[in-house]
Structures are given as C-alpha cells and as structure tokens.
Amino acid sequence: MNQSLVIESLKKSFGDFKAVDGIDFYVEEGKFFSILGPSGCGKTTLLRMIAGFLEPSSGSIRICGDEMIGISPNKRPVNLVFQNLALFPMMDVGENIAFGLKRQNFSKKEIEEKVKNILEKVHLTGYERKNVSNLSGGQKQRVAIARSLVLEPSILLLDEPLGALDLKLREQMKIELKKLQNEFGTTFIYITHDQSEALVMSDKVAVMNNGKFEQIDTPKNLYANPKTSFVANFVGETNKFEAKLIDDAGVVKTKEGIDFRVNLIDKNIKKDCFVFIRPEAIVMMVEGNMEDMNYFDLSIKTILFDGSNTKVLATLNDTEHEIMVSLPQNRKFAHIKEGEVISAGVHISDCKCYE
Amino acid sequence: MIKSLPKSKFYDNGFKIYVVLFYIFLFSPLVITCILAFNDSDFPTLPWNGFSLDWFFSDTEQRVGLFSDSANLKSIWVSIQTAFFVSIFSLVIGTMGAFLFEQEDFRFKQGLYFLALSPLVIPGVILGISLLLATNSAGTFVEENFGFDFSILRPSFWLVVLGQFAFISTFVLLVVSARLKKFDKSLEEAALNLGASRFDVIRLITLPFLRPALIGAGAVAFLMSFENFNTTMFLIGSDTTLPINLYLQVRDGSTPIINAISFLLIISTSILAIINLIFTKKENSR
Amino acid sequence: MPIFLWLFLLIVLPHIELFLMSLKYENDMGDMVWSLQNYGEFFAEEIYWLTFIRVALYSILVTFLTFVITFPIAFYITKIVSVKYKGFLIILLLMPFWVSELVRVYGWMILLRESGVINYFLQALGLIDKPIEMLYNDVSMIMGLVYTSMLFMVVPLISSLDGMDDSYIEAAHDLGASKIVIFFKIVIPYTAPGIVSGSIVVFMLTLGNYLTPNLMGGKNSLWFTEQIYNQFIASFNWNQGAAFGFLLLILSSFIIWLGLKLTKQNLTKALS
Numbered sequence: 001m002n003q004s005l006v007i008e009s010l011k012k013s014f015g016d017f018k019a020v021d022g023i024d025f026y027v028e029e030g031k032f033f034s035i036l037g038p039s040g041c042g043k044t045t046l047l048r049m050i051a052g053f054l055e056p057s058s059g060s061i062r063i064c065g066d067e068m069i070g071i072s073p074n075k076r077p078v079n080l081v082f083q084n085l086a087l088f089p090m091m092d093v094g095e096n097i098a099f100g101l102k103r104q105n106f107s108k109k110e111i112e113e114k115v116k117n118i119l120e121k122v123h124l125t126g127y128e129r130k131n132v133s134n135l136s137g138g139q140k141q142r143v144a145i146a147r148s149l150v151l152e153p154s155i156l157l158l159d160e161p162l163g164a165l166d167l168k169l170r171e172q173m174k175i176e177l178k179k180l181q182n183e184f185g186t187t188f189i190y191i192t193h194d195q196s197e198a199l200v201m202s203d204k205v206a207v208m209n210n211g212k213f214e215q216i217d218t219p220k221n222l223y224a225n226p227k228t229s230f231v232a233n234f235v236g237e238t239n240k241f242e243a244k245l246i247d248d249a250g251v252v253k254t255k256e257g258i259d260f261r262v263n264l265i266d267k268n269i270k271k272d273c274f275v276f277i278r279p280e281a282i283v284m285m286v287e288g289n290m291e292d293m294n295y296f297d298l299s300i301k302t303i304l305f306d307g308s309n310t311k312v313l314a315t316l317n318d319t320e321h322e323i324m325v326s327l328p329q330n331r332k333f334a335h336i337k338e339g340e341v342i343s344a345g346v347h348i349s350d351c352k353c354y355e
Numbered sequence: 356m357i358k359s360l361p362k363s364k365f366y367d368n369g370f371k372i373y374v375v376l377f378y379i380f381l382f383s384p385l386v387i388t389c390i391l392a393f394n395d396s397d398f399p400t401l402p403w404n405g406f407s408l409d410w411f412f413s414d415t416e417q418r419v420g421l422f423s424d425s426a427n428l429k430s431i432w433v434s435i436q437t438a439f440f441v442s443i444f445s446l447v448i449g450t451m452g453a454f455l456f457e458q459e460d461f462r463f464k465q466g467l468y469f470l471a472l473s474p475l476v477i478p479g480v481i482l483g484i485s486l487l488l489a490t491n492s493a494g495t496f497v498e499e500n501f502g503f504d505f506s507i508l509r510p511s512f513w514l515v516v517l518g519q520f521a522f523i524s525t526f527v528l529l530v531v532s533a534r535l536k537k538f539d540k541s542l543e544e545a546a547l548n549l550g551a552s553r554f555d556v557i558r559l560i561t562l563p564f565l566r567p568a569l570i571g572a573g574a575v576a577f578l579m580s581f582e583n584f585n586t587t588m589f590l591i592g593s594d595t596t597l598p599i600n601l602y603l604q605v606r607d608g609s610t611p612i613i614n615a616i617s618f619l620l621i622i623s624t625s626i627l628a629i630i631n632l633i634f635t636k637k638e639n640s641r
Numbered sequence: 642m643p644i645f646l647w648l649f650l651l652i653v654l655p656h657i658e659l660f661l662m663s664l665k666y667e668n669d670m671g672d673m674v675w676s677l678q679n680y681g682e683f684f685a686e687e688i689y690w691l692t693f694i695r696v697a698l699y700s701i702l703v704t705f706l707t708f709v710i711t712f713p714i715a716f717y718i719t720k721i722v723s724v725k726y727k728g729f730l731i732i733l734l735l736m737p738f739w740v741s742e743l744v745r746v747y748g749w750m751i752l753l754r755e756s757g758v759i760n761y762f763l764q765a766l767g768l769i770d771k772p773i774e775m776l777y778n779d780v781s782m783i784m785g786l787v788y789t790s791m792l793f794m795v796v797p798l799i800s801s802l803d804g805m806d807d808s809y810i811e812a813a814h815d816l817g818a819s820k821i822v823i824f825f826k827i828v829i830p831y832t833a834p835g836i837v838s839g840s841i842v843v844f845m846l847t848l849g850n851y852l853t854p855n856l857m858g859g860k861n862s863l864w865f866t867e868q869i870y871n872q873f874i875a876s877f878n879w880n881q882g883a884a885f886g887f888l889l890l891i892l893s894s895f896i897i898w899l900g901l902k903l904t905k906q907n908l909t910k911a912l913s
C-alpha cells in the first residue's frame with residue numbers, strides 16, 4: 001500500500017518549549033488516522049505543520065513521496081477543516097464550496113457540476129443558495145468537509161471539528177464522518193482530545209503526550225494492550241492504583257495495603273509503580289482459587305444506572321479506595337443493592353502494571 | 356499575509372516601513388508643537404534659540420507667559436466648568452437612555468432609538484445653528500408674551516452646555532449600552548429573589564457592573580466637551596471657551612503661548628487617557 | 642421622560658425650527674414672508690452650489706483616502722504584529738486624538754507654513770533657496786482633514802478585524818486563494834460593517850468640519866460650513882444660513898443613506 005504521509009524526526013520548539021519533540025510516523029493511503037491527546041500535547045502544532053501554517057524546527061514531512069518543507073499551504077495537496085470550520089459568512093453554501101474551485105480556474109459549468117455532486121454526497125442536495133449562518137451544526141460541518149473534499153486533496157486534515165457540537169449530534173457525526181471517509185477513500189488525519197471519537201472512527205490512532213507519540217496502534221489494541229501508563233490512563237475508563245513492587249515475579253502492594261499479582265508491562269520497574277484495571281475486567285460473584293485470578297471483596301456504595309452502561313461504585317476489601325465496576329445488564333445482577341458485600345475477582349493479565 | 360502564512364521579506368519590511376512612517380505622520384505635529392513651546396523665540400518656529408520657560412511664566416512687555424495671561428487662563432477655566440456640567444448631565448441622561456433602550460420595550464422604540472443616535476450623523480455646525488435659531492425664537496416668544504428676558508435662551512454659558520449636552524449624551528448612551536448588553540439579567544433577578552429592593556439592585560448590582568463604562572463615558576464626555584468647537588461656535592456668549600479663544604489667536608497670528616497651552620493640553624489629556632486605559636484594563640481583567 | 646425632553650427639545654424641535662426659518666424671507670417691505678427665496682438664492686449664486694458640490698466630492702475623497710491610509714495600519718495591528726506590541730501600538734494610535742483638533746491643526750500649521758519647521762529644514766539642508774508656502778492650498782487641507790479623521794476610521798476597522806478569526810484567511814489560502822483574492826473576497830467583505838460605520842462618521846465629520854478647512858485651506862478652498870458661518874455671523878442673514886444648514890443636513894443624510902443602501906446595512910447597526 002502507498003504511503004500518503006511520512007513524517008520523520010519532526011520537531012517544533014517555541015523558545016524553550018518543545019511543542020513537538022521528535023515524531024516519526026506514516027499514514028497509509030485511504031486510512032482514517034487519528035491523533036489523540038490532551039490539550040496542550042502538541043497535536044494542533046503537528047497538524048498545522050502538516051498543513052503548512054507552521055514551519056517545523058527540524059525534520060521532514062513527505063506527502064505522496066514529495067518533501068513539503070518550505071512549500072506554502074496552498075501548494076500542498078492537503079486541505080484543512082478548521083476547528084471553528086471557518087465557513088465564510090458572507091458567502092452562501094454553494095459559493096463556499098466553489099471558492100477553491102474558482103481559484104483553480106475551472107469553468108463555470110464544471111464548478112456547478114462539482115458543487116452539486118459533492119453536496120449530494122454529503123446529503124445536502126439543493127442547499128447551494130442557503131446562507132451558512134442558517135445551517136445547523138451538523139450541516140455546517142458537512143459543508144466545511146465538502147468545501148475541502150471538492151478539491152480532491154491527497155489528505156484531509158481535521159482539527160477537532162466536532163468539538164462545538166452537542167453530545168447527541170457528535171455521536172451521529174462520528175458515524176457520518178466514518179462513512180464519508182469510506183465513500184471518498186481520501187486519507188483523513190483527525191486530531192481530537194476525545195478518545196471515543198478517535199476509537200470509533202479510526203483505522204489507527206496515535207496517542208500523543210508532551211510532544212511525543214506514546215503509542216500508534218489500532219483502536220482495539222490501544223484499548224486492550226496499552227504500552228505506557230499514560231495510554232492506559234488516557235484511553236478508556238480504568239481504575240488506577242498506586243503500588244510498590246514486592247516480588248519481582250509480579251506481586252505488588254497497593255498504597256491501601258492490598259496485594260495484587262499483576263501483569264508487568266514495563267520490565268524495568270524498580271519499586272514504585274501503577275496498576276490499571278478496566279471496569280469490565282472485574283468479574284463479580286466469583287469464588288474459588290484459580291491460579292491466575294486475584295480475589296477480593298467489594299462493598300457496593302452506589303449503583304450508577306446508565307442502561308447498558310450501568311456501573312457500580314464499590315470499595316475494595318475493607319479499604320476506603322473506591323473503584324468502578326461494570327455491571328452486565330442481565331438478571332444475574334439485578335438484585336445487587338447498595339451496602340451489600342460481594343466477592344469478586346480479576347484475571348492477572350488484566351491487572352496491568354506500569355512504571 | 357498573516358503570521359502563519361508564507362511571506363516575502365519585501366512584503367514584511369515594506370509593511371514595517373509604512374507603519375513607522377504612519378506613526379511619524381501621526382506624531383510629528385504634536386511633538387513639534389511641544390518642543391517649540393520651550394524655544395526661546397518670539398515665533399513658534401525654528402531655529403532653536405535655547406531652552407526657555409518664558410512662554411509659561413514670563414510676564415514682561417514683550418512676552419506674556421501663559422500663567423500671566425488672564426484671557427487664556429479664564430477661557431481654560433470656562434472650558435473646565437462647561438465640560439464638568441456637560442459630562443454630569445450627559446452621563447445621567449445617557450445612562451438613563453441606555454437603560455431605556457436596552458431593558459424596556461415600548462411602542463416606537465426603534466424610531467426613538469434612531470432619533471437618539473441621530474446626533475452622530477448631524478454635523479455639529481448644524482446642531483449649533485438649529486439650537487441658536489430655536490432658542491432665539493423661544494426667547495423672543497417668552498419676551499414678547501411674558502415680558503422678561505430668559506437669559507438661558509440667549510447665547511451664553513448655559514446654552515453652550517445645553518448644546519454640547521445634546522450630542523454628547525448620545526456617545527454616553529452608546530458606551531453604556533455596549534456594557535449593558537453584556538449584563539446578565541439573571542444577576543438582577545437573583546438579587547431580587549434574595550430579597551433586595553429594586554433600588555438596592557440598581558445600587559448594589561447594576562451600577563457597580565456599569566462602573567467602568569460610566570468612568571470611560573465620563574472621560575470621553577469631558578474631553579469632547581472640552582475641545583468642542585463646531586457647535587460651541589454659534590452658541591457662545593461672553594464667556595469664550597478655550598478652543599474658541601485658541602482659534603481666534605491662531606487665525607490672527609500666533610505666538611508660542613499657543614504652543615505652551617497645547618503642551619499642557621497634550622500632557623494632561625495623555626495622562627487622562629492613560630489613567631482611563633489602565634482603569635478599564637484592570638476592570639476587564641477582573 | 643427626561644429622554645423625551647432631551648430628544649424633542651434639543652434635537653427635533655431645533656431642526657424643525659431650522660427648516661421653518663429657512664423658508665422665511667424678508668421681502669422688500671421688511672416683512673417676513675413664507676418663501677423659497679432662500680433656496681433660490683443658493684441655486685442662483687454659482688459660488689454657493691459650486692462650493693456645495695466641491696465639499697461633497699472632497700468629503701468622499703477624504704473618506705476614501707482615510708480608509709486607504711488606515712486599513713494597512715489596522716491590519717498590521719490586528720493580524721501581523723505580535724500580541725506584545727499590539728496594545729502599545731493601539732494606545733499610541735489613539736493618543737493624538739484625545740488632544741483637541743485645534744492643537745493638531747496648529748501643529749500642522751507650524752510645520753507647513755512659509756516660516757515653518759519643514760521649510761527651515763529644507764533650507765538648512767540646501768534643498769531649496771526660498772521657503773515654499775505649503776499651507777493654504779487644497780492638498781494641505783485634505784491632508785489635514787484626513788489626519789483629523791483617521792481615528793474614527795481606524796477604531797471600527799480594528800474592532801471588526803479583531804473579530805475576524807485568522808482561520809478564515811488560512812482557510813482561503815489553504816483552498817488556493819491568492820493574497821489579492823483573500824483581500825477582496827474575504828477580508829473586505831468581512832470587515833464591511835466596520836468600513837461602513839467608519840466611513841459614515843468620517844464623512845459626516847469632514848462635511849461638517851470648520852476648523853481644518855478654515856485654517857489649513859487657502860483663500861479659494863471655501864468649505865460650506867464657512868458659508869453658513871458667514872451668513873450667521875458676518876451677514877447676519879439667519880434665514881439664508883438656515884437654508885444652507887438645511888441643505889447640508891439633507892446632503893449628509895442622503896449620502897449616508899446611499900452608503901448604507903449600497904452596502905445593505907442598517908443605521909442603528911452601523912453606528913453601535
């Protein structure tokens with residue numbers, strides 16, 4: 001498969017601050033690639049360098065094999081969908097979409113044709129003469145994407161375009177975006193701080209922190225096998241314990257005084273470490289002494305009912321440490337009440353231990 | 356074009372040179388005026404004959420310094436009084452107007468608002484002559500029918516105050532309205548809900564919120580009044596304000612005493628402007 | 642209620658009076674009669690209506706020049722210079738305008754006139770032998786008017802450019818637009834409200850200016866306000882002056898209305 005984008009040892013500093021601190025990655029053609037990270041991690045800086053609005057301090061950016069350093073944004077085969085969308089308020093939908101085409105000197109007829117086609121593809125047929133300020137959030141979104149895609153860029157860059165939408169619309173747009181990307185087959189590079197957006201839509205996700213990539217992986221792997229404690233903590237819900245290693249073979253004692261046998265992900269842990277356990281890894285109402293399980297008691301504090309996503313807040317053994325446990329919605333757990341004490345267990349491989 | 360777009364050295368430097376030239380253009384008349392206030396010469400021009408404070412303090416036959424020139428001093432005093440009354444009156448009416456147009460709803464509101472803004476597009480000269488004509492007619496009417504001379508209706512100190520007030524109120528109204536637009540009405544409702552009286556609400560909630568705008572508008576009103584020429588020109592009685600007085604002196608040939616007055620004006624307005632700016636900055640950052 | 646008093650007693654009534662007075666004419670018997678004679682006078686005397694047209698055209702020219710000169714400054718301050726210097730440059734920009742117009746005009750007079758500072762320097766440098774009179778002509782007058790009006794243009798320009806997110810320019814560039822296209826298709830339309838409100842105020846102030854044309858213009862640079870002044874103060878013909886005033890009011894209202902109409906703006910919006 002061809003590589004749309006190859007980035008090598010890319011760096012950008014603002015004074016002493018290293019916004020992007022040596023990044024290498026590539027994106028295959030036609031993939032949906034997300035860059036996920038908390039605000040201030042440098043993801044916007046990275047995106048703006050790819051788009052050409054920022055000059056890197058060092059490193060290389062190649063798009064479809066061509067070096068892009070020193071090439072101005074309008075000469076790069078990439079287009080950017082801005083965070084605020086930047087739809088021109090003084091033009092209608094059709095004029096917004098035609099804006100880039102006109103600059104390429106397409107004939108009037110071709111432009112009309114192309115605008116019509118793209119609007120059809122984003123399900124806004126007949127919206128040419130509408131004023132952009134009268135569109136709904138989701139419609140604006142689609143116009144902004146259409147405005148860029150109509151130019152048939154090699155890569156479409158998206159800068160948290162769903163940030164301003166409300167929750168429900170965001171869920172819809174996630175699916176919509178994924179579909180659009182499939183339809184067009186354009187490479188999408190999407191940056192976001194919302195892990196659910198990244199996981200749902202992407203073929204691959206890069207988790208970024210402090211100007212560096214922590215892990216590049218498929219969403220599934222990212223969730224199941226986080227490579228670093230930052231990824232374990234940032235991607236998906238999890239229970240976090242501070243602990244000390246008491247046996248090099250993989251036994252820790254948490255700050256609260258509970259012993260866990262753990263799965264040592266970092267091999268060079270000295271003493272202090274963190275243990276992460278996903279809420280759904282904890283199995284309730286199990287007893288026994290299978291070799292590869294940790295067993296403990298849970299005192300139920302609160303049941304957080306949320307339909308299929310119901311959880312309980314419980315304390316572990318006789319400590320005050322609260323953890324979150326997923327509650328499968330089947331009859332078996334329907335009777336659980338606040339205040340009850342229940343036996344539970346978690347598989348050793350699900351107790352991931354990081355430095 | 357902007358920071359994030361590629362740009363040429365030529366474009367960048369060309370722009371910088373333009374900006375520098377613009378600022379030189381902006382400041383040269385003021386700077387030269389100030390410098391020449393201290394030249395030891397009988398005319399406001401070069402060559403430089405040495406530093407002198409004559410045009411401020413001297414009191415000789417040839418050179419009458421500003422602080423010995425009673426006509427100029429008096430006009431400054433008249434201007435300060437005028438500006439004081441104008442800013443008080445226009446602050447009161449302008450603020451009331453802002454409340455009226457921002458918070459109340461009534462018939463003909465649009466039309467009335469239009470009327471309230473109209474002084475912005477009426478040339479000052481026209482406002483001046485209209486008021487002169489109207490008050491003159493009214494004065495004549497009063498004199499003929501009631502047999503006494505109503506002095507406020509004759510060109511006089513108070514007529515100047517009235518004329519300036521007529522259009523300066525509009526500026527106050529705009530400044531206060533802008534601030535009032537940002538006011539969250541639920542704050543008032545919360546205060547009422549917590550048992551405050553209508554009066555308490557205005558005193559404790561609304562006015563403190565408007566304070567920066569009121570101070571700013573007051574300063575603007577004072578300055579506008581202090582330097583108004585066009586409207587004042589027609590309404591003036593025997594008490595000449597400073598701009599009129601200066602105009603007469605500039606027109607009929609000038610001595611560096613005008614530079615001395617200008618210097619003081621430039622310094623004091625700059626200080627006032629900076630204080631006002633620091634004040635609004637502080638209020639905004641809170 | 643005081644608002645109504647303010648608006649009716651000080652704004653509406655005087656202008657009605659202005660209109661009424663302009664329709665009164667002292668006939669040969671010395672009686673005041675209703676007549677259009679004052680307006681007839683205006684059209685009969687060439688100097689009156691020529692001045693009128695000249696002032697209208699010059700005011701449009703001044704408005705346009707002011708825009709052209711201040712727009713790059715507003716753009717530089719809002720889009721190019723780093724945030725550190727932005728506040729400083731704005732304060733610097735506003736400062737001269739807090740000072741009385743008269744002082745500013747006076748400053749230009751001592752710079753430009755025959756015995757002025759610029760002539761002194763030019764002579765000292767040996768560039769000219771005899772001082773040149775640079776004051777008292779149309780060019781100096783227009784420069785003075787532009788100088789006086791700059792603030793009222795630059796402030797609305799800065800505020801509307803400030804409200805324009807950089808991403809619009811970036812997006813246009815990203816979509817392949819050249820600088821010229823960005824400027825005319827994105828920046829200018831976006832800042833149109835600021836341009837219109839700035840232009841209205843500048844135009845109005847220029848039209849109604851008295852000081853600058855009077856002090857910086859030449860003997861032939863008659864400004865219409867000067868003719869109004871002459872009718873009132875020199876000839877003491879208040880009715881004629883009222884007619885002139887009313888014509889000026891009509892002119893300013895008409896051109897502002899035209900400007901708003903052409904740009905599809907609304908007065909209350911443009912002013913606030």
